[in-house]
Amino acid sequence: MTYKISELANLGWNAFFLSQLDTTDLNSFIPVKVIEVHRNNLRVVGISLDRTIPPFRSGDGEESSVATVGDWLLLDAKTLKPNRLLLRNSLFKRRASGTGRKLQLIAANVDTLFIVSSCNQDFNIPRLERYLVIASEANVTPIIILTKSDLSEDPENFAHAARKLQPGLLVETVNSHDPNTLEPLTPWCAKGQTVALLGSSGVGKSTLVNSLMKSSKIATQAIREDDDKGRHTTTSRKLYFTPQGGLLLDTPGMRELQLTDVATGLDEVFSDIRELAEQCRFKNCEHNTEPDCAVLSAVDKGELDANRLKRWRKLLAEEAYNSESLAERHERERAFGKMVKNAKKQKQRKDF
């Protein structure tokens, strides 16, 4: 089959993906991009090709080797069956809460993350920090988009609080019903660029995608009046094409973003604490009661917000727990079980 590989550039194809194919691959396979993820199937598009395929997992057994939205797959040119998942240049993932703690892939090959929140009760600093951590870990540029500026008396207050989260962080306040306020976002939606929109239900992700596409094709729904919460209107992850040739990924509102495998992202987003920690007297200082602790002294001097320190500790513990492999978890639980058993035995002995 012959096709013009340069045409794939509109879908975000670039040298990074091309370098993963040799000449035989180019003759035997067709690259396609996953543009929609539904419960039981994926929609993939390529040159003159648009079809639905069953979920695909590559054979290496890795937890993250399941095709997700934004991924590039190679289809067999003859049978059109998926054969290979190409390496990603970025990946967002989270750990499901609950006992299974399954890994959930959110999106792959994203260039820019719009972290969407609104200027109302949804605005939440700890949540924004979580999104910043996954962006940082994936090496994706984050932009905080504060929607519904038209409904707030002082949207700048929200923007000011968000800007304090990271030096140089980009924060935009918008009214998605007024295209003029969206002008600063257009450079991120240029040809071949992929932007993912993440945020809670009802913050206006789909409204923003509609406005940036100058369309109204995605369904949106008013939020609840009493608590500003959304109604989970969007139920699948889907890429849309903007008039300038960019790709926008609309996603369902997230109830929870449990972090996993984000040690680097945490270090980067909380670099202020990490830099302070380098000045503690002890290398392994835990910033609790140790003498000459630069972190605690910064809190005392009012240079570091005690709440930020608390949030960092919480995320660090969560990340360690969620990133532990299944084998490590079983080993830890086994050791704990043994300890409890021994303690009980000793107690019984004492009781005699």
Ligand SMILES: Nc1nc2c(ncn2[C@@H]2O[C@H](COP(=O)(O)OP(=O)(O)OP(=O)(O)O)[C@@H](O)[C@H]2O)c(=O)[nH]1
């Ligand atoms: N006034 C105003 N209303 C907005 C703005 N952005 C979104 N809305 C409204 O907020 C409501 C929720 O918007 P959606 O776009 O459905 O929210 P969503 O984030 O896609 O929600 P889910 O699909 O449930 O995750 C709709 O009634 C929108 O019209 C805005 O900037 N200003």
Ligand SMILES: [Mg+2]
């Ligand atoms: Mg939506």
Ligand SMILES: [Zn+2]
């Ligand atoms: Zn310390």
